[in-house]
Amino acid sequence: MTSQRMSATYVLMCVRAFYLDLAQWAVDEPERWEPWAVRCPITAAEISTTKLEKQQKARMDQRTRERLPVLPALVAAADRRLKEATVRLKAVTSVPAGSRFTVLGQTYTKARSSTWADPNRTTTVYPEQGKRIDLRMSENRAFWAWAAIEVLRHTGIRIEELLELSHHSIVQYKLPTTGEIVPLLQIAPSKTDEERMLLVTPELADVLSAIVSRVRGNGGAIPLVASYDPMEKIWNPPMPLLFQWSSNGENRSLSPALVRAALNQTLEGSDLTDNTGQPLKIQPHDFRRIFITDAILNGLPPHIAQVIAGHRSIATTMGYYTVYPEKVIEGHRAFMARRRGLRPSEEYRVPTSEEWDSFLGHFERRKLSLGICGRAFGTDCIHEHACVRCSMLRVDPRERPRLEEIRDNLIDRIAEAEREGWLGEVDGLSVSLAAAEGKLTQLEAEQTRSSAVVHLGLPSFSDIAARSTDAR
Secondary structure, three states: OOOOOOOHHHHHHHHHHHHHHHHHHHHHOHHHHHHHOOOOOOOOHHHOOHHHHHHHHHHHHHHHHHHOOOHHHHHHHHHHHHHHHHHHHHHHHOOOOOOEEEEOOEEEEEOOOOOOOOHHHOOEEEEOOOOOEEHHHHHHHHHHHHHHHHHHHHHOOOHHHHHOOEHHHEEEEEOOOOOOEEEEEEEOOOOOOOOEEEEOOHHHHHHHHHHHHHHOOOOOOOOOEOOEEOOOOEEOOOEOEOOEEEEOOEEEEOOHHHHHHHHHHHHHOOOOEOOOOOEOOOOHHHHHHHHHHHHHHOOOOHHHHHHHHOOOOHHHHHHHOOOOHHHHHHHHHHHHHHHHHHOOHHHHOOOOHHHHHHHHHHHHHOEOOOEEEOOOOOOOOOOOOOOOOOOOEEEOHHHHHHHHHHHHHHHHHHHHHHHHOOHHHHHHHHHHHHHHHHHHHHHHHHHHHHHOOOOOOOOOHHHHOOOOOOOO
C-alpha cells in the first residue's frame, strides 16, 4: 500500500514557484531566459492549502492530546534521570583511576588514561557490558534536558528563544501599588520581532537559579559566549547565555540539535508510548502547544495567551489550542443549564391532559386535502386558511390531480369575473392562481430530481491497480 506524503503539496509549491521565477526572469532578461519561460503544469487549484491546513491542524491536535496527559510522567523521568546521573558522577569522582565501583546497582571500572593532568579526575568508565561512558557528559546532557523541559513547559517559548536567554533576560519589576518585587523573564525578539515579558513563577525561578549556579565561572560571573543564528545566518555578539556548557575547556552555546538529542535520550529512558504503542516522540515545539492548550483549558483568556505566546493574530493562538471532546460536552451541558435557568420554571411542569390533547390535535388539524400544513404548534394561520397561497403547504404528489383541478377552476373563475367586470375578484383569484402554478412547478421539480439518474462512472483497472517493479 502507498500513502501520500505529508509534504507533497510543499513540493508542488516549490515546482510552481520555480516556473513563476522563470517567467519573471524572462521579463527581466528575455535574451537569456525567454526560451525557458513556459506554462506551469501545476495549477493553483492543485496546491490549495485549505484542506492541507485542516489536515495539519488535526495532526497537531492529536499530538497535543497524546502528549499533554503524559507531561507529568516526562517531567518525573527527566528529574529522575538527572538525579541518577548526579549520583554516578559523584561516585566516579570519589574513587581512584582503574578501580571498580558499584552505584545504583551497576558496576563500573574507572579508566586509567585521561587527557587531564590528574588521572584521577577522569570521569570515563567501562561498564560490565557495553561501550565506555563519560559520566560527566551524561550528567551534562541529563541536566540540560531537564532544564529545557522545565523552561519550555513553564513559558511556552520557542526553541530559538530558549537558546537566546541570557543573564540579562532575568529582570525585576516593582509594582507601583504595593511595592512588591516581581521577577520577569525578558524574551528577545525572534520570529515576530516583538519583545515580550513573562512572569517568572516560583517553579521557573528554581530552574533558572539552578541554571545560573551551574554556568557561573570561578569569579561568579557568567562567561560571555557567541552564538550562531541559523535563521539570520550570522554570529551574535558574545553574551552571558544561560544555555551554555564547557566542551574541551571552551564555553559554547547549546545548539537546537543538542537539545533535541538530550530530549530524545530522556524519552528513551521514560518508556512512554503513543496510542499505537510506539515510543513517544516529543519535539521542543510540542511544549508550546501544550502550554497554550493547558493555559486556555484552565481559564486563561485567549487574548492573554496570545500576548504570552507572542503571536500577532489570535487566530494563530487558537490554532495552537486543542479542543478536547470532554471540553465540548461540558460546555454544551453548561449552556443547557444556563438556558434552563433563564427560562420560566412553569415551562418544565408536567402538561395537563387538556394541553396534551391540544398538542396532539394540532397535528391532526394539519392534514389538508392537498397535503399537510407545516406551521408550528401554537401559531395561527397567516393566510386565514387560504392554503393554496400559503408557503407552509406541503403538497402530496398523489394529490397532483386535485391541484390541477383547482388551477383549472381558478382559470375559469377568472374568465367569468373578467366577463362580468368583477375586477376585485380578478385580483384575488390571480394571486391564488399564481400560488397554485408555483405549487405545480415545485412538484415537477421534485419529480424530475427524484427520477434523474446520475452516472458516477466506474474506474478502469489501470486507474486502481498499483504499479510496482522489482527492477533496481
